Amino acid sequence: MTNLSIEMGGAGKATSRLRRGRMPLGVVLAGLILAFMAVCAVAPGFVAPYDPYAPDLLASLKPPSTAHIFGTDQLGRDIFSRVVHGASYSLYIGLCATALAVAAGILIGLSAGVAGGFIDLALMRVIDVLLAFPGLLMSMAVVAFLGTGVTNILIAIAIASIPGYARIVRAQVMVVRTSGYVEAARVLGQPPMRTLLRHILPNTVGPLIVLSTLGIGSAILQSAALSYLGLGPKAPTPEWGLMLSEGQGYLRRGWWVGIFPGVFATATIISTTVLGRYIKALTDGRA
């Protein structure tokens, strides 16, 4: 809360304190972190000083130093290089799983919301059943069915996050459907299909896209969790969750092996969430 500063001598000073519109520091920081991660994902060779797969048994489990800023793992591989290469897996899974889930969620939510009646009832009961399982459990079940690997955990994570999006889309469709402008389109004699594509769909999807930026973080978290449990890519892939679980065994002798992949994962997740919230707050304020 800003104190109304009347007794302050300089009105100009008071004015500048009230000025708005500066981006919060946290958001700037989150943006920088994500930009860095994006560079890591797109051009890891550009950032990483070593080959992430090349073992150097003479240099195994070396603590952070100028040569290896994050130290080396049990096989003497440079952890910083491995973490940098790992960004592509996490971002790939996070983005694709969210995109897939949003697309499916729109399809299901829109069908349910527009059709109503029996179709709505049937779709929503299925969604309810899916919602009844915790997301991670759901993903694990899907991986158990599809098998392990990057593509499969991507699909698993997407399936587990569909219900949330479908619910939001349906709720939004319900609101938009009864809105004044949809009624106005009807008064103009616009056919229902055109109204659906022109008014209902865009006004439903807009808020969802914003919301989905928040979902990217949790998708990354889930992918790390699944990999940690051994359901993702296999060693020696430099995936953060997998590296975290490998590093667990060396916590006493080399804390750096597990800590740095964890720090990267955490930083990415928090950054997407911070940025997502900021975008959401911006668009909410405007609506």
Added chain:
Amino acid sequence: MALLDVRDLAIRFVGRSHDEDVQAVRGLSFSLDAGECVAIVGESGSGKSATARALVGLAGDNALVEGSVSLGGRELLKLSQRDWLGVRGRNIGFVLQDALVSLDPLRTIGREVAETIERHRLLPRGEIKGRVVELLTQVGMSDAESRLGAYAHQLSGGLRQRALIASALSGDPGLLIADEPTTALDVVVQAQILKLLNGMKQAGKALLLISHDLAVVAELADRIIVMKDGVAVESGTPQQIFSNPQNAYTRALLAAIPSARTRGLSLVTGTGEEANKSVSIVPQLPVLEVSEAVRIFGKRAAVDDVSLTVVAGETLGIVGASGSGKTTLARLIMGLEAPDTGSVTLKGADWSSLHERQRRPLRHLVQLVSQDPMSAFDPRFTVERILDEALEARGFERSGWPERRLALLKSVGLSETHLSRRARQLSGGQRQRVAIARALAMEPEILVCDEPVSALDVSTQAQVLDLLLDLKRRLGLTIVFVSHDLGVVQHVSDRVVVMNEGRIVEEGAVEEVLASPRHDYTRALLAAQPRLPEGVAG
């Protein structure tokens, strides 16, 4: 020494840069004593609400408030946020415009009213309930004890407003600030609330009333301050203001109030041709007929056995309080609802019984202007797209659209520069003009206006009403005009039907019905109408 003393109040809203700063109020001074009522009147953006909010320390985080506000000798503008908490509710009660938004939907009325008492520890716990019941009874809520457990959405607009006033009174403040306390209410309830506020004044409260409508404050205020663009342009007793307004803006505000007196005259300029006073409808050609229509929602008949005929070229006013069924009737006429029994015919042919697919090609004949144009526009759409959607629906050649768009905008008093704006970038009056332009794009024969001006302040309302009447004359439109405001209906209508509880209780030429009402309900409506004192210099 007055209870409230405001000296040189200035409020500036600080934007991102110096250019975006807004000086909302400048050099405002007035004082207010116990048992007295001062009214601040002005249009939207005049700074009246900013003033009210600044007096309770809620002008906003980006507001710079300067000057002096002293309440009982205590300087309020120097208070810290913490000190404000002790003042709000306890020394100053604040009544907001829209009780549905202002009351917490998850809390019962009883808890809402008790909050201030609990917050300031004014009574021992055991006595609070009794006090709340007493307060609710005091504001005229019958059977208050049983309503303690009710939530805001379960109460009517009038009862909600009463609950809000009760909660403002609960800390027994010496000063009550009411910001547009009756704007969301229909005339009958408005009259009750004004009476209640008058009772508070009699009981020794100081009352600061904020309104856009001079007629509303006429009976209550001891002094009136007229604000425009953040400055008090005139102040004085109602007697002075109404009989001898000094400022041109005050005179314009007075002239803008629609009533029987203003029929056929422009509300903005105060001029008009005598010939327009009553439109002579030579061929009595019915374009729309509603016969024995019934529409039931749940167990209640919203429209109950209603029959009426709309003649080509006339303006039919439909008047009634909230819940009288007038909006449902308008929706039946629009073909947005189907009657359960009875029928609506358009130009002698079936209308209400048509399948939507058959009705669609005919929809252009009947167009709608609704109360809230903001929600009637897709928020993503620019004015250009809004108009294009109508032009497309009407089947005009795409090549002719730009020309038509401009003609439409011109006919409603807007210009090309508005094409790229979105609804939220327009003022309330401009939005309503765009809504009218969209309706006109369809080349309708009948324009159904459902409370088209009730969300607008008096000056904007005057412009929109002038526009509607002008368009009617020029285009020969038939207008069905739904409103709760008798003054507005008197101003625009040729004939009027009065609705109460879903039925038409009275019908006839507007002069006859409103000059010598036969039905009790019509008389009650007329009596509730706020009116200017006699002898107003128009």
